[in-house]
Amino acid sequence: MMYRVMIIDDEMSARRLLQVSIDWKSLDMELVGEAESGIEAINIIDDLRPDIVFVDISMPFMNGIEFIEVATKRYTDLMIIVLTGFDDFEYARQCVRLPVIEYLLKPIVRQEVTEVLTKIKEKLDKHNSRTQEIGHEITPSDIEKIMQYLRDNFTDSNINLTSVAQNFGFNPSYLSRKFKQETGKSFVEFLIKCRMERAIVLAGTSKKMFCTANDVGIPDPNYFGRCFKKYTGSSYSDYVSAHTQR
Known part of the structure; x- marks a missing residue:
């Protein structure tokens, strides 16, 4: 392997x-x-x-x-x-x-x-024995709960698939597959979506990028900038400039 x-x-x-x-x-x-x-x-x-x-x-x-x-x-x-x-x-x-x-x-x-x-x-x-797959089956209500958990906690910079899986008692790889099946988005895509939607609101208030990055759970401004541009199609500064000119 x-x-x-x-x-x-x-x-x-x-x-x-x-x-x-x-x-x-x-x-x-x-x-x-x-x-x-x-x-x-x-x-x-x-x-x-x-x-x-x-x-x-x-x-x-x-x-x-x-x-x-x-x-x-x-x-x-x-x-x-x-x-x-x-x-x-x-x-x-x-x-x-x-x-x-x-x-x-x-x-x-x-x-x-x-x-x-x-x-x-x-x-x-x-020691190439991998973790057994699941403790229990994920139900649609569990997805809903996990999605709501992400909406409520995306500002935590340490949150990711494994921490959420541990919190809900699932194997991370199993949760990853089921999350994509149920929502059509990967776990990371959904988490980034939560963060970027909030970032867009903050950018609309002309908030400084490093402050917005920290507020949405990505305190590394370089990584935040790449995520923002990928999600919106424009850089943070260009987005703020376009908004303030309206």
Whole structure:
């Protein structure tokens, strides 16, 4: 089986170096996605479903330690590799009292990364038993309840598929499939819709983008900006300008 890998680092050069320097296929691995911050990672990790995550310690809006604290509570089987600069190395080791698999110093060395991934692959191969699918069947009233829960709580930046599944007692992959079947939208699409509809209202009041981003549960303004443009077809500033000219 192919193991899924995600890279979380705000430095594009670091993400690219990892992508091109490792022979992923020979390790039975594939890169399924990347994020520029912990906030963005929390929002997209359920869609990517990684087995292994590289995460940088120093990132804006949600640093690597904060991401690890959230992720290890929700994804108990996730293999986490911490990337850190020399100056932050001891800080990272002291702060992360969590099930981190390995630490790698930046700039990365291909041989070291390959050795770490080989060890992780062996662990995954040995413990490749996946969670059984469900505790109980999802009914239409449960969808309704989950949709209402999202409408009421979308401003929480830590909310995502896994946290909601745990809250309602469902397996995340099962909830993901049933949510799409019942609503016609993926869980992430519905959550983004809730956030962007509120963002459009706030943009209409000429509210600053970073304030709106924080108010709708996406405190990373870069990720918020990409979501807003994808949803509305225009940048936040263009939308505000067009509205105030009316």
